Every structure is written in structure tokens, then in C-alpha cells.
Amino acid sequence: MKCKKCGANDAEVYLAYSNLKLCPECFMLLAERKVRNTIETYKMLSKNDNIGIAVSGGKDSATLAYILSRSFEKIPMTLIYIDLGIPDYSQHCLEKVKELSKIIDRDLIVYSLEKELGFRIPDFKSTIYGRKMCSACGTVKRYLFNKITYDLGLTKIATGHNLDDTVEAIFNSYMEGNVGALVRLKPVLPKTHPKMMPKIKPLICLTDMECLLYATYRNLPIRMLECQFAKRSRTIRRKEVLNLLADKIPSFKHTFISSHYRRILPLLEKALGGQSVGDEMGIFDCPVCGMPTSLRSMPCHFCKIVSLLKRKA
Numbered sequence: 001m002k003c004k005k006c007g008a009n010d011a012e013v014y015l016a017y018s019n020l021k022l023c024p025e026c027f028m029l030l031a032e033r034k035v036r037n038t039i040e041t042y043k044m045l046s047k048n049d050n051i052g053i054a055v056s057g058g059k060d061s062a063t064l065a066y067i068l069s070r071s072f073e074k075i076p077m078t079l080i081y082i083d084l085g086i087p088d089y090s091q092h093c094l095e096k097v098k099e100l101s102k103i104i105d106r107d108l109i110v111y112s113l114e115k116e117l118g119f120r121i122p123d124f125k126s127t128i129y130g131r132k133m134c135s136a137c138g139t140v141k142r143y144l145f146n147k148i149t150y151d152l153g154l155t156k157i158a159t160g161h162n163l164d165d166t167v168e169a170i171f172n173s174y175m176e177g178n179v180g181a182l183v184r185l186k187p188v189l190p191k192t193h194p195k196m197m198p199k200i201k202p203l204i205c206l207t208d209m210e211c212l213l214y215a216t217y218r219n220l221p222i223r224m225l226e227c228q229f230a231k232r233s234r235t236i237r238r239k240e241v242l243n244l245l246a247d248k249i250p251s252f253k254h255t256f257i258s259s260h261y262r263r264i265l266p267l268l269e270k271a272l273g274g275q276s277v278g279d280e281m282g283i284f285d286c287p288v289c290g291m292p293t294s295l296r297s298m299p300c301h302f303c304k305i306v307s308l309l310k311r312k313a
């Protein structure tokens with residue numbers, strides 16, 4: 001079977017949602033074009049930007065960093081890696097992001113939890129977060145990626161959330177009726193507080209599988225180890241269910257997300273009185289660290305969970 005685009009090479013990739021059989025080269029070009037189109041559609045980048053890219057050693061952030069770096073050569077970019085102190089895993093991932101930074105010739109900032117803050121993610125094991133390690137880890141990473149970007153004086157942060165991640169998150173917010181989360185699940189999150197850095201998700205147009213294929217075909221350095229704390233989480237189970245739907249209805253994920261952004265989200269935002277998400281949720285300064293939080297006169301989520309560790313020590 002020949003590639004439907006070039007007609008010359010053998011097709012290796014089948015994209016069911018668009019019924020396309022492509023050779024690796026045409027697939028990679030298509031993936032890159034989709035990311036550039038997404039960036040343009042949502043006005044994610046401007047020429048005065050100096051962005052941070054959150055990297056983890058995984059396929060998504062490697063794909064993100066590679067495509068951004070090659071497509072926007074003139075925009076300054078810094079890779080940001082948080083060393084979570086997870087035995088073997090964190091060191092392994094660090095080696096991958098170091099390699100990536102060399103390949104794309106962009107600086108890498110490594111922020112070590114242990115050196116900077118005196119704790120590691122495994123320390124949460126003995127707290128009430130022992131069964132919710134991924135939740136604690138997510139809070140720590142979200143907080144620090146924002147803070148590091150702010151402290152470095154960068155203009156925004158790009159993350160590797162892909163189509164599957166986003167469909168799962170939107171689906172979950174619908175299920176829980178979490179309107180606040182639903183309006184925050186946007187491809188671009190603007191600055192709603194002086195210390196809240198804008199966030200962009202250029203990979204929302206690519207599926208999990210497309211990111212894996214892209215990273216593999218480009219031979220990007222990606223981790224081979226799984227995090228010891230990432231069990232079969234609810235997130236993973238929900239993704240499996242959504243993949244079953246996509247097996248039956250190939251365009252499911254793409255239709256779901258575009259209906260949400262084009263039709264539902266504008267209505268939700270209107271129903272909330274045309275206020276920005278920040279106003280609707282309320283954004284306050286954390287009395288402990290001074291960073292933005294949705295909690296009024298209370299320490300932010302990050303300060304709250306870190307104080308659990310200090311109390312134990």
C-alpha cells in the first residue's frame with residue numbers, strides 16, 4: 001500500500017479519523033503542520049515571546065519541544081525539567097531531556113526539588129497523599145512550572161497536553177459537573193494575575209498515538225521507564241473507555257473537542273456573565289508564598305501540601 005500523500009513511499013501509518021494511510025515522512029510533515037495551524041488558530045505565539053517548555057522525558061513533551069523549536073527558530077525557548085527525586089526514574093528522565101536539549105540546541109533548566117526545597121515526591125508516601133501521589137505530584141509540578149517561568153522572566157509556558165489528555169479532562173469535568181474546571185480547559189490560558197503565567201497547549205491537535213509515532217520516527221530521546229507511582233489511575237481507565245468510543249466512531253475525539261470549544265465553551269463563558277475565568281473563580285495572593293491561588297485568605301494548594309511534609313519532619 002502506497003502513501004496517500006506522496007504516492008511514492010510505502011504507507012506505515014493509518015489515521016482512522018481521516019481515513020489516511022501515510023508514509024512516515026508525510027505523517028511527520030502533517031503532524032508539524034497541525035501543530036503550526038493550532039498555534040496560529042489560537043494565536044499562541046508572538047514574535048516577542050520568550051517561552052518555557054515543560055519537559056518530562058516523555059514522548060509528548062519531546063514532540064512538543066522538537067516541533068516548536070524547528071518551526072519557530074527565532075523565538076527564544078528554554079526547556080524546564082523538574083527533578084522530582086523519584087529513584088531511578090527521575091535520573092533516567094533527566095538524561096533524556098539533556099539529550100533532547102542538545103539535539104534541538106536549546107537551554108535546559110533543571111530544578112531539583114531536593115536541592116531547592118528539601119523534599120522529594122516519594123516523601124508524600126507517608127502523608128495523606130500516600131494514595132494520591134499523582135495528585136500531589138501534579139500540584140507540585142503545576143505550581144513550580146508557573147513559578148519558574150515567572151522567576152526566569154519568560155513570557156509563557158508551553159505544555160505537552162495532547163488531544164487524548166484534553167478529551168479525558170473535558171469528559172471528566174462534564175461527568176463531575178465541574179464548570180470551573182471546564183472553562184479553564186482551554187488551548188490558551190491567559191494571564192489572570194501578575195504572577196500567573198500564560199499557558200499554551202500546542203499539542204491538543206495530536207493524539208497520544210500520533211505523539212508516540214512522531215517521537216519514535218524522529219528518533220527523539222524518550223523515557224523507557226514508568227513512574228513507580230503511576231498505577232492504573234482513573235485517568236488511564238477513562239482514556240481506555242474513550243479509546244473504545246474512538247474505535248467505533250473514529251472522529252469521536254476530534255468532534256468532541258471541537259464541539260466543546262466552538263459551541264459549548266462560548267455558552268458557558270456567557271452564562272458566567274462574560275467574566276474572565278479568573279474573576280469567576282476569584283484569584284487571591286497566597287499569604288505564605290505570594291503566588292496566585294483560588295483560595296481566599298488560605299495558603300495555596302502547593303503551600304498546603306508542602307506544610308504536611310514539614311510537620312512530619
Ligand SMILES: [Zn+2]
Nearest residue numbers: 003006023026
Ligand atoms: Zn508519503
Ligand SMILES: [Zn+2]
Nearest residue numbers: 286289300303
Ligand atoms: Zn503558596
